[in-house]
Each structure stands twice: as structure tokens, then as C-alpha cells.
């Protein structure tokens with residue numbers, strides 16, 4: 485599982501601060517999460533192949549989370565894309581994008597599929613044989629969802645020396661990976677545990693931006709491998725959290741601790757601050773394993 489931060493700042497873009505966008509590589513998928521202004525350029529800078537992006541998840545319709553989308557959709561057309569593009573976003577985004585395409589007479593030649601979200605309950609919105617994606621309903625000034633990306637249970641690992649020794653035909657490898665006992669070439673039943681190893685535990689990534697402190701998300705993100713939780717403000721500016729419906733670094737860390745996640749990544753920093761080290765030290769007073777997101781930074785969770 486690999487996460488690349490294309491932008492991790494709130495509100496207005498500047499030379500060194502891009503609004504929210506991230507790329508998550510998980511089990512052969514390359515998911516784009518939010519698409520703030522400048523996302524196309526950051527995708528180029530980080531050498532992300534455009535054709536690998538087939539699913540885009542938009543948290544909410546504040547501009548710093550989607551103003552880059554129509555540009556990206558249009559660029560895909562100019563690059564003569566043919567493969568489907570799926571967009572998961574709050575109801576209303578389809579109308580915005582289609583109006584822009586209509587007025588510029590630039591309909592995509594590739595299928596553009598909108599999945600409009602309006603539920604206030606967590607729901608499964610994407611699934612393939614290896615990964616599931618659920619919404620995480622957040623509390624913000626407009627309808628907002630975070631997203632939980634979950635690997636499915638991995639297959640058991642075959643020990644090639646042991647299966648050869650046990651005289652098991654290759655045709656049974658599939659069954660072994662699924663956890664079944666199988667017969668060997670001499671008709672003897674071989675116990676699965678004898679020739680396979682436990683798989684790696686499945687990983688998960690929870691993206692939670694933008695939101696006020698909200699303990700209702702804890703059961704959804706419980707025990708996840710990595711949590712990205714917005715930390716727009718420091719504790720000294722906590723008074724700003726309620727009217728703007730954002731969180732402090734300390735609040736993000738409290739959610740991480742209560743949800744028992746392995747790693748917390750902070751981001752969506754207000755541009756009022758010049759240095760982000762204080763976000764880390766503040767969060768670390770509550771939760772130990774804290775990382776700071778930074779535009780252009782890649783995190784590997786293998």
C-alpha cells in the first residue's frame with residue numbers, strides 16, 4: 485500500500501502549498517482521492533500514469549477538494565482516453581461537470597460514470613476481488629464523506645519446497661491458497677497448515693477530511709492501518725474549529741488513539757502557519773505514531 489500526497493493544504497493554493505489531492509496505490513488499483521486545483525500538474529510531477537486512474541473519490545464540494553477535476557477530465561479526453569472513469573462524489577458534482585462540458589462543447593469520448601452519494605450512513609461504494617471502499621460520513625459545513633479503503637483477506641502462502649515434498653499437483657495450488665486440505669498424487673490427504681503459511685494481514689487506509697471532531701467515525705475506522713485525519717488548526721486556535729467545522733492536530737490524535745489505528749498522518753493545514761512541526765509535537769502528546777503529510781511526499785506501508 486503506497487500513498488502519495490499531491491496536496492495537503494486547505495483553502496487557497498500558493499507556490500508551495502497545493503490544495504487536497506492524494507493517490508493511493510492498493511492491490512493494483514490507483515485511486516485518486518480529492519482533486520484540488522493543480523492536481524494534474526502534481527500528478528505529472530509525481531510521475532503518476534494518467535491511464536492508471538480509473539476511480540476518483542471526492543469528499544465534498546468545497547473548491548479546494550475538486551476544482552482540479554474538470555481540467556483532469558478534459559485532459560483525459562485530449563489524450564484520447566477510451567477506458568471508463570468512475571467518479572464517486574456528493575450529489576451535485578455531476579451537474580457541475582456536465583454543465584462545464586456542455587458550455588464548452590467538450591463531451592468526453594470515454595465513458596464517464598458518476599456515482600452520486602447522499603447517504604448519511606457508511607456504505608460500500610466500490611468492490612473488486614481484492615479491495616473494498618466504504619464511505620465515512622463526516623461532519624463539515626456541507627455534505628462530506630471520508631473514504632475507507634480496505635484490502636480483503638489475503639490468500640494463504642504456499643511453501644513451494646513443502647508442496648513439492650508432499651507430492652501435490654500444481655492443479656491444487658488454488659485450493660491450497662484458499663485454505664483447503666488437498667489430496668496428493670498418492671491419494672493421501674495433506675493438511676493445509678502443513679504446506680502453507682498465514683497470509684499477511686490485510687491493510688486499510690482511512691481518509692478523513694474535512695471534519696469537525698466527531699467520535700461517530702471511530703467504529704468505522706477502528707484498527708485501520710493508516711488514518712489520514714485533517715488537522716487544519718493547532719490547539720491554540722481551537723475556537724475556530726466549531727464555526728469552520730475543522731479539527732486540531734490534538735483532536736486528530738485523539739480520534740487516532742480511540743480508534744486504535746497504527747499510524748496517523750496529519751494534513752489539510754491552514755496556510756496561517758509557517759511550520760508544521762508543531763502539528764506533530766501537539767499530536768504526539770496524545771498519540772505516538774504521527775507522520776506529517778507534505779506535498780510530493782510518498783509513504784510506503786508494506
Ligand SMILES: [Zn+2]
Nearest residue numbers: 544546624694
Ligand atoms: Zn471543506
